[in-house]
Amino acid sequence: MDINLRLFSRLSQWVNTFFAPKATLKTESDDAQKGLISLKTIANQYQPKTGQDPINETMSSQSIYTAEDFVGREAQTKQISDVINLWCNHHGEISAIVAPAGAGLSAFLGQLPSILASLNAQTQDSSTSKAKPLPKKRLIMSFYNAPLSASDAIANVCYCFNIPPPEVMTDTTITDIIIAINQLPAQLIVIDDLHKLMLRMMGNAQALVTFATIVMETRKHHCWILGCEKFAWQRLSAQYQITHFIKHVITFDYFNAKELASIQTKQLVDLGLIGDDYLTQETDKAEPNQTQKSSEATHTESEKNDEVNPYDDQLKQLYMISQGHPKLAKLLLQYSLTHQADIAQSSSNNKSDNGSKNNSNKVTDNNSKQCTDICKVNASVLPLCQDNDLFSLAEIYIHGGLRVAQHAHIFAQTIEQSSLQLAYLARQGLIIAQYSQRDFAQHFYFITPALSKIIASHLVNNNKLFN
Structure with a gap:
């Protein structure tokens, strides 16, 4: 009787587990306890729009990014x-700005x-009468529907x-x-998402030729x-x-370690985890090297800079895991802070298994660095x-969806x-769906934004994308 009760108890647990929401049990608990975040969990962070209106528009004005908090890209600017x-x-002449998906191309535009x-202010100070004035009207656009004929291309222009x-x-x-x-x-x-x-x-080939012809013949008058x-x-x-x-x-890539640390430091300030002082420190570090002053001033400055960001180790982890992808780094930081109890437990278990030789690496005093671990991406899918x-992933990536x-x-x-x-690919978290309520053939799928670098690297390694 005792054995039967245990059997029914375990059967009941199995039934409850089977019918429970899989995303919560699998991705939020199991992976977090292993110090991981699944691709499905990353995909679930996005709330794509539903309905037919957003995906049937021809073009749409892009949101204008302000100069505030914009990091790097000095050479490209x-x-x-x-x-x-x-x-x-x-x-x-026609210009193009080329960057990998998720590297901040739209933000740069x-x-x-x-x-x-800024250029307008410079031209007002100079006396270049031969130069024509800067365009007063500007438009940043992105195509939703690719033209499939010359008439479609003309309509878009x-x-x-x-x-x-x-x-x-x-x-x-x-x-x-x-x-x-x-x-x-x-x-x-400005045409984003070319x-x-x-x-x-x-x-589509004729549509591209038509579009290129119009742009070429108007490039002297319009920029x-x-x-x-x-x-x-x-x-x-x-x-x-x-x-x-x-x-x-003009080309650029994902952010380097210094640039990504600057972005994530701002995120930590917004979350209230550190003070604004660390933002000014990051700015000071970004300034070019100045001439050295007296030895006393140098010594005082070095003592001041000893107060490094308490999340400095985590910022380095974020860069190593995200490889400079800003959206992935932001998501990893938020997820890691939310699930720190599970991740820390996993980390402590690993340390206890491997011995205590690394126990001195992390200190938990109030005045020391924070003991926050950054979860890694579980890309086993x-x-x-x-x-x-x-x-399929390669074509979705290339076309932007x-x-x-x-x-x-x-x-x-x-x-x-x-x-x-x-x-199937959407269930794995590799792509995200925008569902049409009228026709399933119009469902729109695109690569999970935070995973663009991980997926592209895998496709390159498997000869599906080519450098």
Whole structure:
């Protein structure tokens, strides 16, 4: 009887575990106790919009990022300033800014209004009468639907300038549109997510040619700046020779350790874990080396700098795990602080198993460094993906997202097959879904933003993306 009761008790526990929410039990508890965070947990941090409206718009204005809290990119800011100055001096050419997904490309493009304001202040102080004035109107746009015909491309460009697209295509339509655009006041047109224009479906090649032609013929009058993801840019270069008509290419990568530490220090201040003083210390460290003063002043300064950030070790961990990816680093810090009890227990268990030789590395005095461990990413799902899954991830990555119907077209399979395959990848946390309430073929899937570097690195190592 005793044995039977134990059997029923364990059976009851198994039933409760089976029917309990899997995300909570598996990702929030089991992985946290192992000092890990699963891909599904990372994906669950995002709340994508539902419904059909957000994914059926042609284009949308991007939110403007303020200069406050913007970190790094000094060399790229200087380069884009030079490009705009060249345009003002009648050397207008198309420019592109290329960066890997999640490295802050949209945030950098959002700095263009402040860069223009700075250049405007400089031109007012100088007497360059031959230079044309900076564009007063600026627009930052992103494409939602890739054009699949010349008429679609023309309609998208017309949207940029708020002019009605032609109702009927004729032999002179493109010429008429170019003339109309060049008669408008000069504008700064920024197209973010250029890779969303390159959809590998019938008709897209002609659409790209039409778009490129209009941009080329209006580049002297309007200042065009295009933003594109790194791997998509390489494909555009190989398949469409995009570098033949884009003159200036500005590149940057993920943040280095110093830049990421500056970003995360601001996050720690916002969370109330450290004071504002550490932000000023980070700024002082970023200043160029000044001439050394007297030995007494140097000694006093060194004593002041001894008060390092109490989360300095954690900032180093964040960089090692995230490899400079700002969204992943932010998510890891928040998750680690929330689940510190489970992570610390796992860490202490590991230390007790390995002996006490490392016990002196962490001190828990009130005036010492914090004893916060940063969880690692559990990416064990990726090696289990088959080739067809990896090819799907590569196409979703390159395009900035795909609908079910688009995925089916690219891979020459049924919509039902694509729906099941994409749903599987979403359940693993590798991609996130925007669901359409009207048609499952219009469900839109995109790479989990915080995982873009991890997934891209795995795809490169498996020859699905190419440097």
